[in-house]
Amino acid sequence: MPRQDPKVRARNYNEVALGYTEEMALEEAKRCIQCPKRPCVDGCPVNVDIPDFIKAIREDNMAEAVKILKTKNSLPGVCGRVCPQEVQCENLCTLGKRGAPIAIGRLERYVTDWGQSHGSKHKSSPGLPPSTGRKVAVIGSGPAGLTCAAALARLGHEVTIFEALHVAGGVLMYGIPEFRLPKHIVQAEVDYVKSLGVGINLDSVMGKLATVDELLKNGHDAVFLGTGAGLPMFMDIPGENLNGIYSANEFLTRVNLMKAYLFPEYDTPIKVGKRVAVIGGGNVAMDSARCALRLGADKVYIIYRRSRAEMPARHEEAENAEEEGIIFKLLTNPKRFIGNDQGWITTMECYEMELGEPDSSGRRRPIVKEDSEFIIDIDVAIVALGTTPNPLISSTTKGLETTRFGTVVADEETGKTTKDRVWAGGDIVTGAATVISAMGAGKRAAASIDTSLKEKS
Amino acid sequence: MFKIVAKEKLTPVITMLKVEAPGIARKVQPGQFVVVRVDEVGERFPISLADWDKEEGNITIVIMEVGTSTRKLTCLSEGDYILNLAGPLGLPAHIENFGRVVCAGGCYGIGAILPIARALKELGNEVISIIEGRSKNLLYWQEPLRQASNELIITTGDGSCGYKGWVYDPLKEMLEKGEKIDRVFAHGCNYMMQLCSETTKHFGVKTMVSLNPIMVDGTGMCGVCRVSVGGITRFACVDGPEFDGHEVDWELLAVRRQSYIEEEISSLEWWESQRWCMTRTTCVETKGGAKTKAED
Numbered sequence: 001m002p003r004q005d006p007k008v009r010a011r012n013y014n015e016v017a018l019g020y021t022e023e024m025a026l027e028e029a030k031r032c033i034q035c036p037k038r039p040c041v042d043g044c045p046v047n048v049d050i051p052d053f054i055k056a057i058r059e060d061n062m063a064e065a066v067k068i069l070k071t072k073n074s075l076p077g078v079c080g081r082v083c084p085q086e087v088q089c090e091n092l093c094t095l096g097k098r099g100a101p102i103a104i105g106r107l108e109r110y111v112t113d114w115g116q117s118h119g120s121k122h123k124s125s126p127g128l129p130p131s132t133g134r135k136v137a138v139i140g141s142g143p144a145g146l147t148c149a150a151a152l153a154r155l156g157h158e159v160t161i162f163e164a165l166h167v168a169g170g171v172l173m174y175g176i177p178e179f180r181l182p183k184h185i186v187q188a189e190v191d192y193v194k195s196l197g198v199g200i201n202l203d204s205v206m207g208k209l210a211t212v213d214e215l216l217k218n219g220h221d222a223v224f225l226g227t228g229a230g231l232p233m234f235m236d237i238p239g240e241n242l243n244g245i246y247s248a249n250e251f252l253t254r255v256n257l258m259k260a261y262l263f264p265e266y267d268t269p270i271k272v273g274k275r276v277a278v279i280g281g282g283n284v285a286m287d288s289a290r291c292a293l294r295l296g297a298d299k300v301y302i303i304y305r306r307s308r309a310e311m312p313a314r315h316e317e318a319e320n321a322e323e324e325g326i327i328f329k330l331l332t333n334p335k336r337f338i339g340n341d342q343g344w345i346t347t348m349e350c351y352e353m354e355l356g357e358p359d360s361s362g363r364r365r366p367i368v369k370e371d372s373e374f375i376i377d378i379d380v381a382i383v384a385l386g387t388t389p390n391p392l393i394s395s396t397t398k399g400l401e402t403t404r405f406g407t408v409v410a411d412e413e414t415g416k417t418t419k420d421r422v423w424a425g426g427d428i429v430t431g432a433a434t435v436i437s438a439m440g441a442g443k444r445a446a447a448s449i450d451t452s453l454k455e456k457s
Numbered sequence: 458m459f460k461i462v463a464k465e466k467l468t469p470v471i472t473m474l475k476v477e478a479p480g481i482a483r484k485v486q487p488g489q490f491v492v493v494r495v496d497e498v499g500e501r502f503p504i505s506l507a508d509w510d511k512e513e514g515n516i517t518i519v520i521m522e523v524g525t526s527t528r529k530l531t532c533l534s535e536g537d538y539i540l541n542l543a544g545p546l547g548l549p550a551h552i553e554n555f556g557r558v559v560c561a562g563g564c565y566g567i568g569a570i571l572p573i574a575r576a577l578k579e580l581g582n583e584v585i586s587i588i589e590g591r592s593k594n595l596l597y598w599q600e601p602l603r604q605a606s607n608e609l610i611i612t613t614g615d616g617s618c619g620y621k622g623w624v625y626d627p628l629k630e631m632l633e634k635g636e637k638i639d640r641v642f643a644h645g646c647n648y649m650m651q652l653c654s655e656t657t658k659h660f661g662v663k664t665m666v667s668l669n670p671i672m673v674d675g676t677g678m679c680g681v682c683r684v685s686v687g688g689i690t691r692f693a694c695v696d697g698p699e700f701d702g703h704e705v706d707w708e709l710l711a712v713r714r715q716s717y718i719e720e721e722i723s724s725l726e727w728w729e730s731q732r733w734c735m736t737r738t739t740c741v742e743t744k745g746g747a748k749t750k751a752e753d
Contacts, residue, residue: 164543204543209481209544210480241713243716247679247681249679253678254673258500258501262498264720264727265498266498267500268500271716343709343712390677392677
């Protein structure tokens with residue numbers, strides 16, 4: 001797929017991957033052998049009818065392709081961009097055994113973008129069933145919440161989403177940067193969910209403005225918790241509260257949600273300086289590093305304690321980052337941050353690491369090399385070591401069992417929690433994971449909620 | 458969108474806004490705050506809740522003008538709307554019958570201490586409220602505070618009203634005289650809360666302060682509000698804002714609050730220059746006759 005030139009894109013916020021042209025999409029779609037086993041569908045957490053939408057592309061019936069996609073997936077424009085297809089649908093593609101699998105993600109993106117640019121003319125009319133009179137509250141408007149809400153609305157239930165922030169979309173809006181997932185794409189998908197009749201209440205911090213029990217008491221038949229994993233983790237090492245040290249959540253929120261890159265037209269400021277160190281090796285670390293570069297930093301380091309092979313980021317994202325000039329300092333771990341007399345970070349002391357025996361995650365455990373300390377001069381550090389669930393809901397909801405990691409206990413198949421009439425899905429159940437796995441959980445929970453509402457009626 | 462139903466300029470730099478927010482008014486408890494975003498390009502920032510009316514469904518905030526966001530907010534008039542308002546956030550203040558309690562307020566904290574004093578008195582505490590201002594014209598809400606307290610002590614830096622000095626001066630006198638004080642609550646600028654805490658520490662009187670670090674989301678998501686209390690890093694937005702003043706690392710708080718001081722100045726300059734352009738254009742259009750909102 002064509003991409004912006006690394007030197008150019010490293011200084012703008014436009015989307016890096018440019019998407020297929022019509023010819024490219026057709027050519028790729030023609031490669032699909034329409035095998036009868038359809039293994040790709042099993043690889044998709046929301047079971048999109050992949051061969052069918054590819055067939056529609058081949059037949060140049062784009063409106064049909066859009067319709068097929070949207071039947072199973074409420075957020076295809078998002079999934080076509082941020083799903084790790086290489087370990088899901090594409091990984092199981094029959095063609096992949098002999099050569100390159102079908103680029104399902106790219107085709108999905110092409111179809112959705114076609115649908116958005118051809119607007120109302122080809123708008124797949126949802127054709128909603130009559131109202132069941134049942135009300136469901138969905139807490140959180142990220143991937144899990146949006147998917148669950150859309151699925152329930154399609155079944156005729158009255159759904160209201162409660163979102164704490166001032167825009168809907170959750171991590172899709174505050175977390176993933178514009179150049180990887182343009183915000184107008186997210187907005188269009190949110191608008192689509194609204195077009196199904198879903199109400200979205202912004203500025204509504206549940207657990208504070210109302211508790212889950214109050215929602216259930218005040219006319220909601222069921223509640224779905226999709227509040228994600230919003231609490232940033234820090235390392236608890238000396239100097240971590242110096243000025244200039246951000247959590248990735250804060251840094252990305254300032255950039256993506258608050259548009260700090262447009263300061264002073266936008267009021268939210270951000271500091272970048274010349275040298276930035278991002279600590280962590282996941283997609284969020286890559287996003288932070290690439291944002292820092294676009295904000296004008298000269299040198300941006302990824303500091304990761306294991307080697308490239310263990311890096312949790314998608315291969316494609318790490319490659320994008322490297323092409324743009326991000327410097328990978330692997331087998332490196334911070335020991336402490338050092339500041340000046342004004343309380344600003346100036347340097348970071350690091351250890352060199354080496355890999356030992358595999359740990360419980362199956363990856364080789366990083367071990368500190370003795371007397372290996374060295375110094376890196378930096379102006380800003382961004383800690384991207386993961387997030388844990390926000391306890392605002394669990395701490396105010398009686399009867400909702402949580403694990404010692406703060407995640408909500410829920411049945412994997414149905415999303416049912418230990419509390420009657422309450423379901424949960426996404427990062428709040430699994431801890432930080434992917435957009436698509438949260439969507440899968442939202443979809444399964446919607447089916448279970450629907451069954452339960454029908455049983456009771 | 459949240460409608461402003463009343464506005465009052467309390468001092469030259471402090472404004473009160475009464476805002477329609479029935480959901481928040483129904484749930485709020487003393488010591489909690491809201492996060493505000495004034496307009497589409499605005500930042501998110503926290504403001505203490507100074508009063509509320511559950512029946513009428515409104516909340517009252519007291520704003521001190523310090524930068525772009527607070528200037529924007531106080532430029533709004535009755536009938537205007539605040540774009541975003543989320544709350545009630547933070548843990549409520551811990552309030553019980555302690556016995557004899559001092560409530561200290563300065564700047565915007567004169568407003569923020571009111572619901573705390575009222576709740577304490579309702580639970581049977583003897584409440585002595587002390588407020589401070591550089592001069593008489595910077596004081597406000599003496600009457601509601603007098604009603605919410607058993608005694609109100611007024612201090613001014615220049616002696617233009619009441620006791621000449623600052624909040625902690627009468628507090629210190631009381632403690633030195635051996636008066637029984639079971640608990641102190643302090644709301645106001647950092648420095649005032651720090652000095653109150655230092656005053657009482659010597660006498661071992663527990664002092665609760667309401668910390669005001671920079672915040673973005675206000676729900677625990679970003680971690681910019683981290684403060685050190687008793688050597689442990691806490692998020693003021695979800696673990697606070699109320700903390701034991703004797704345990705707070707005041708120097709760290711002061712330094713972290715200064716993180717964006719240059720940007721705050723440039724942002725205000727930029728905004729004022731924009732407003733100036735807008736004002737001028739409007740004036741030219743109306744042949745210099747009309748009074749614009751910016752001049753209000």
